[in-house]
Amino acid sequence: MRFSALYCIQILATTASAQLAFLPYDIRPKVLDQTPLMDPVGPVIPPSHQPAGPEKPPPKGGVLISDVMGRDRSINIFAGFTRDIASVSSRLDNSSLNSTVLAPRNSAVEKLPRKPWEDPKEYEALGANAYEGEDGQDRAHRNLMRFVEAHVIPTSPWSEGEKVKTLLDGDREIWWETKDGAKVIQPDGIEVDSVASRVGNGEVWVLKGVRNYA
Helix, strand or coil, rough: CCHHHHHHHHHHHHHHHHHHCCHHHHHHHCCCCCCCCCCCCCCCCCCCCCCCCCCCCCCCCCCHHHHHHCEEEEEEHHHHHHHHCCHHHHCCCCCCCCCEEEECCHHHHHHHCCCCCCCHHHHHHHCCCCCCCCHHHHHHHHHHHHHHHCCECCCCCCCCCEECCCCCCCCEEEEEEEEECCEECCCCEEEEEEEEEEECCEEEEEEECCCCCC
């Protein structure tokens, strides 16, 4: 009996559809909008079955010196100096330029007889106001740039005994050697406290002293 009832329903539905097909268009019943109440989950078009192309390599260098310079509080004074010198700051933020940063500890900078942006010769020539005003600020900035450049080597990795020059124009060659298990920067004899960071575009070495570059 169930089969007969279903068969009858199918015949009635087919007949009704056929009758609707012959009705004038303007009196046919309108089909209700069946847009779902919520947006469908997932893509409407099924994902392609074509093989995916090769993945793009990550940016060269990944983490950079500029990302890690401020993490070690023992060298945050020098880290701040590097951010003030645009040429150095941009270099440390460039994944295609390798560098070895020789960052003096805060204690070493604080023990200097004068500030890194001060020059005794300028005090002798210009007096106590040598760094006042716009001209004085320009002089201070140039001196600070020399200080920072004298502590950045455009090389990494830097091998033992390899003689290199810093970014400072006219600076002498320097190298490092191992003494009693510690790295020592020569010819200044400055001991390296630690290698704080090794990243995509170089290394940060923490120094126990400040280079004599004058």
